[in-house]
Amino acid sequence: MFVFNTVVIATHRRSGTQWAIDALRNNSPDINATYMALEQMEAGHDAAIPLAKFRRQLLNHEGKVLINVHDLPSAESWSGLDERLFARTILNNSPTIYVHRDGRDVMVSLYYYMQSFSETVRNQSFARFLRGESALAGVDSGFSRPGFWAHHVKSWLEKDNLLAVSYNDIETNYEATLRRMADFLNVSLNQRFEPVSALGRQDDESKIDSMLGRLGVRPRRGDRPRIGRSGDWRQHFDKRDRAFFMKEAGDMMRRLGYEK
Secondary structure, three states: OOOOOEEEEEEOOOOOHHHHHHHHHOOOOOEEEEEEEHHHHOOOOOOOOOHHHHHHHHHHOOOEEEEEEOOOOOOOOOOOHHHHHHHHHHHHHOOEEEEEOOHHHHHHHHHHHHHOOOHHHHOOOHHHHHOOEOHHHOOOOOOEHHHHHHHHHHHHHOOOOEEEEEHHHHHHOHHHHHHHHHHHHOOOOOOOOOOOOOOOOOOOOHHHHHHHHOOOOOOOOOOOOOOOOOOHHHHOOOHHHHHHHHHHHHHHHHHHOOOO
């Protein structure tokens, strides 16, 4: 079986995907400047690429190619059998960097992002949004939003050949974290590092755009993106919100070392 020279960059949404991608592709000559989103093989994706074309593009790239993914490592969300098997081949045979972020900051960032295209979320308080069922987990999953965040992190951390990196480490210990990622991937780094910023879109969000678009909800264009910072959750969570979040995701929060 042919295995591509790929590196998987996996995150829950709103957790620093673009930061990790840019840190590597802008600072290592061994990393291809182009990166691809594994979810692009889904027909409903805004920038959908048929499987054959996706494979062809991947083969034409030189060096190590970064593949970002927000799905679970089981790759169950791909509707086509061939696409699902190909996704599993990539996920099972590629070194993986998983970027995690304080789940409370993820909830705040996701809340404001979804307001850009969902009238329902725009009319919700943060407290109600937090307690809603996660649309990212699939229909009738039973996961709350914090519960799915914890499930997502747990599922990825069980994968072999994986390096876990925190959003906060990239934000506050950039050079050391970049060197740790490069050592894990066995790639060289430029002598002079180029910094990266989270001022753009943090994630490739086309899949969720498409999912909500099929429900008749479209993003509002021209909105100025909100720039989130670590610790923003303190301005949004009251005592009851904190208690609910920890009930749903406390074990994972403690495992990752995030404060209560």
